[in-house]
Amino acid sequence: MSAPTDPVVQEQPGFVVELEQFSGPLDLLLHLINEDELDITDLPIAKIADQFLAVINELGLNQAADYLEMAARLLRIKAQLLLPRRLGDDEWEDPRAGLVRRLLEYQQIRELVDWLAQAAARRAEQFGRGFRPEPPEAPPAPLVIDLNDLLAAAERVIALIPEPVLHRVVPRPLDVEGATARIEALLAERERCGWLEVVGERPSLVDVLSAFIALLELAKRGALRLSQDGPFTPIVIQRESPREAA
Amino acid sequence: MSPLAKLLEAALFASSRPLTVGELSTLEPHAGEGAVHTGLAEIRAVYAAQDHGIELVEIAQGWQFLTRREYAEAIDRAQFALRPRRLSPAALETLAIIAYRQPVGRGEVDEIRGVDSGAVIDKLIERGLVEVVTRGEGLGRPLLYGTTPQFLEILGLKDLDELPRLDELSVALRPPAPTEPE
Numbered sequence: 001m002s003a004p005t006d007p008v009v010q011e012q013p014g015f016v017v018e019l020e021q022f023s024g025p026l027d028l029l030l031h032l033i034n035e036d037e038l039d040i041t042d043l044p045i046a047k048i049a050d051q052f053l054a055v056i057n058e059l060g061l062n063q064a065a066d067y068l069e070m071a072a073r074l075l076r077i078k079a080q081l082l083l084p085r086r087l088g089d090d091e092w093e094d095p096r097a098g099l100v101r102r103l104l105e106y107q108q109i110r111e112l113v114d115w116l117a118q119a120a121a122r123r124a125e126q127f128g129r130g131f132r133p134e135p136p137e138a139p140p141a142p143l144v145i146d147l148n149d150l151l152a153a154a155e156r157v158i159a160l161i162p163e164p165v166l167h168r169v170v171p172r173p174l175d176v177e178g179a180t181a182r183i184e185a186l187l188a189e190r191e192r193c194g195w196l197e198v199v200g201e202r203p204s205l206v207d208v209l210s211a212f213i214a215l216l217e218l219a220k221r222g223a224l225r226l227s228q229d230g231p232f233t234p235i236v237i238q239r240e241s242p243r244e245a246a
Numbered sequence: 247m248s249p250l251a252k253l254l255e256a257a258l259f260a261s262s263r264p265l266t267v268g269e270l271s272t273l274e275p276h277a278g279e280g281a282v283h284t285g286l287a288e289i290r291a292v293y294a295a296q297d298h299g300i301e302l303v304e305i306a307q308g309w310q311f312l313t314r315r316e317y318a319e320a321i322d323r324a325q326f327a328l329r330p331r332r333l334s335p336a337a338l339e340t341l342a343i344i345a346y347r348q349p350v351g352r353g354e355v356d357e358i359r360g361v362d363s364g365a366v367i368d369k370l371i372e373r374g375l376v377e378v379v380t381r382g383e384g385l386g387r388p389l390l391y392g393t394t395p396q397f398l399e400i401l402g403l404k405d406l407d408e409l410p411r412l413d414e415l416s417v418a419l420r421p422p423a424p425t426e427p428e
Contacts, residue, residue, distance in 0.1 A: 123402030130262035
């Protein structure tokens with residue numbers, strides 16, 4: 001370790017995990033319990049919580065989620081124990097019970113770990129032929145498949161590929177000329193006509209647009225006059241023939 | 247030794263891994279598994295009586311010739327063979343949980359250890375000690391893990407029954423007794 005005056009040491013380390021020292025928050029808790037020879041089934045939670053927080057701060061573990069979660073759990077149990085409870089309340093459950101159970105379970109695992117480590121150490125005293133410390137994983141068995149099966153499988157995969165959705169742009173040119181001809185034919189017969197007569201009963205959008213542009217164009221040319229009595233009232237189309245005006 | 251015993255001896259010498267009785271009985275089509283057992287006992291007795299540097303050991307559901315313990319140090323020092331890398335406490339914890347709870351999902355291992363065990367499990371799979379054995383019921387059908395014959399081999403166990411029974415441990419887990427309020 002560098003001298004405490006070293007500025008690098010002063011900085012808060014971003015993420016430090018003392019990996020080999022404790023294998024997790026339960027391990028650390030057990031360590032604290034064993035160190036103080038505490039009764040695991042009657043844990044002095046306040047004391048343990050304080051010690052736990054102190055140690056994870058010291059080791060820089062206070063940024064590791066697993067340890068933080070345990071710290072939060074300890075503080076919650078501590079708070080729950082402070083809540084007043086009525087005497088003879090049968091519903092009351094010791095908030096420590098869940099943690100104690102986990103600790104006991106973990107302690108059991110630790111005991112098994114010792115057993116496994118001893119067994120492994122004992123086994124390591126004997127060598128087999130062509131001893132390989134870590135035999136590589138066997139590669140997956142070669143795929144046995146005939147051509148027909150392969151083709152059938154490929155077809156099944158291909159069938160699963162969705163049809164590409166293409167938006168087709170269909171040209172729908174406005175038929176202004178047609179509309180112009182229709183309006184001229186109408187006005188040749190009579191002097192005035194209505195909008196619906198120009199576009200018909202059930203006009204499409206294209207028909208409406210074509211007719212409207214044709215009307216504006218004819219009006220501009222002075223072939224007809226458009227009038228409307230008020231907003232949203234029917235448009236009246238009136239012939240304005242230069243021949244008649246003359 | 248009987249002809250079958252000599253054949254078994256040759257096969258066991260040639261193999262670098264434990265051979266099961268089933269595998270050994272394919273050597274001689276007419277010999278049943280009973281005869282193989284007899285042959286193995288014969289080899290064992292010969293190697294014990296004539297005081298050899300190797301012995302026939304029952305391990306990982308099979309049989310294998312291994313060097314005797316007393317020569318481990320000399321062989322190790324001369325670097326004729328490598329000792330396996332020791333497993334980390336995290337790896338042993340995870341192995342212990344998987345060995346006793348198999349088939350077991352990652353969630354349960356995480357829960358018991360109190361830490362995320364994904365990376366450790368991946369490493370154990372890589373070392374061939376743990377494998378996916380099935381998928382569990384429930385959300386996402388989690389992968390369930392179990393131990394491999396390789397696990398038995400690195401521990402020198404015949405089978406999983408040789409692991410200590412949970413009630414033999416000093417910390418036997420019992421259902422939580424209801425706590426009496428003071």
